[in-house]
Amino acid sequence: xxxxxxxxxxxxxxxxxxVEYYQGEPLSYMTTTAxxxxxxxxxxxxxxxxxxxxxxxxxxxxxxxxxxxxxxTSNGGNILVDGVPDPAWRTxxxxxxxxxxxxxxxxxxxxxxxxxxxxxxxYREADxxxxxxxxxxxAVPTGFLAEWDAWCRAHGWSASQQGRKIYTMPxxxxxxxxxxxxRRRLRATGELSEDAPLFTAGDGALDAPMLEIADAAIRPxxxxxxxxxxxxxxxxxxxxxxxxAGVEILDWFHAAAERTAPVADPA
Numbered sequence: 001x002x003x004x005x006x007x008x009x010x011x012x013x014x015x016x017x018x019v020e021y022y023q024g025e026p027l028s029y030m031t032t033t034a035x036x037x038x039x040x041x042x043x044x045x046x047x048x049x050x051x052x053x054x055x056x057x058x059x060x061x062x063x064x065x066x067x068x069x070x071x072x073t074s075n076g077g078n079i080l081v082d083g084v085p086d087p088a089w090r091t092x093x094x095x096x097x098x099x100x101x102x103x104x105x106x107x108x109x110x111x112x113x114x115x116x117x118x119x120x121x122x123y124r125e126a127d128x129x130x131x132x133x134x135x136x137x138x139a140v141p142t143g144f145l146a147e148w149d150a151w152c153r154a155h156g157w158s159a160s161q162q163g164r165k166i167y168t169m170p171x172x173x174x175x176x177x178x179x180x181x182x183r184r185r186l187r188a189t190g191e192l193s194e195d196a197p198l199f200t201a202g203d204g205a206l207d208a209p210m211l212e213i214a215d216a217a218i219r220p221x222x223x224x225x226x227x228x229x230x231x232x233x234x235x236x237x238x239x240x241x242x243x244x245a246g247v248e249i250l251d252w253f254h255a256a257a258e259r260t261a262p263v264a265d266p267a
Contacts, residue, residue, distance in 0.1 A: 001038065001246050002028040002061065009222060009242015016243070020061045028061065031243055037250035039064040045257040046191060048072060048182055050175050052167070052206055054127045055085060070185075075169060075206055076178035077129040089181065093129070096172035101156015104128065107168055114148065129173050133166040140166075160205040162224045167206060175202075176209035199256045201249050211235060218252050220245035 002019055004027060005012070017035050020028035030038070041047055042065030050072040051058055058073045058080075071080040077093050079086045097103070102110075108131050112123060119139035125131045145166065149159040152168060159168050179200070186192040197215035202208070203223030208230060211217035216234040219225050222241040231237075236252060238245045 001034065001063070001249070002030055003243040003246065004028055007222075007242060009240075009244065011243050014243065019063060022060065029243065030064070031247055034243075034246045034250055035064045037247065037254065041065065041250060041253055041257065044254070044261075046070075046186055048179065050076075050179060050200075050202075050210065052175075052204070055080070059083075070182045072175060072178040072182065074127040074129050075167075075173050076175040077127060077173040079178055079182060089178070093172055097129075097156075097170045100172055101170065104131065104170075107131065107152070107155065107157055107170075110151065111148070111168060114144070130167065130169045132168065134164050135166055137164055160224070162204040162206070169206065174209055175207065176213045179210055180213065197256075197260050199253060201253070205230075208232075216256060218249050220249065 015032045016029040017032055018026040018028070019030050019035075020026075038047075046069070047065060048070050049058070049063060049068055052075040053073055055073050055078055058071065067083065068080070069082060071083075072078070073080060077090065079089045104125060108123075108125060111131060111133075115123070115133065119136050119141065120133050121136065122134035123131065124134070145159060145161055148166075148168070152159050156172075157168055157170050159166060161167070179198070183192065183198060187194055187196075198213070200207075200210050200214040200217045201219065202211055202217075203220050203225055205224050205228065207219070208225065211219065211230075212232045214234070216236070217232065218236040218238065219230065220238045220241060222245065226241075238248045240248050
């Protein structure tokens with residue numbers, strides 16, 4: 001939904017609003033149309049912002065439609081309830097990570113032994129859950145990602161690349177699991193009916209499981225999933241790429257929500 005200048009996809013002159021500042025400088029944008037459409041969508045149906053960003057990174061975005069009852073950050077490792085991390089969910093995730101494979105400390109040590117400054121500009125650990133590299137794309141050694149992913153999968157983790165970032169993620173930290181939990185809670189409180197459909201959108205490999213569990217999903221014609229030619233049942237691919245795809249995705253969400261909205265009983 002938000003895009004840096006480098007990701008506009010040829011639509012640099014379109015009317016837009018800055019929705020994220022970093023160290024006082026504008027960083028991410030939405031078109032003015034997307035701002036209006038997201039705000040309207042949040043009034044129409046439960047919308048759950050879901051991101052690989054850390055809690056801190058998510059909270060610096062001024063996302064139209066706020067405040068959010070639920071938001072998912074850290075690739076599903078944290079569920080925010082009214083802006084506050086849910087400790088019970090996080091404890092459950094930490095327990096699953098410990099039970100299913102290597103610790104972040106072990107993975108981080110192994111990863112750092114395989115990299116050097118000739119092609120890695122940053123190594124970061126996110127919310128004490130996972131780690132990622134910022135790399136010079138053209139300088140990444142041939143075969144590195146496949147070899148690293150193979151090591152990770154043998155230890156309960158996986159690796160994927162999105163642009164200049166290579167993520168290393170424990171299997172227990174997954175957006176689809178957090179989305180399923182939020183959906184369960186909304187059903188339990190009656191905010192969603194038991195038969196209410198789930199619609200999702202995403203553009204990276206880490207989003208794939210979330211797209212696969214949805215009743216219908218959409219991805220843009222850019223990003224990692226486009227490069228992988230990813231498809232799934234009931235998946236729509238946008239006609240546009242870049243910042244214009246954000247508007248197209250929101251139009252798709254509106255149409256889906258209106259199509260499945262309960263019909264009021266006649267007076």
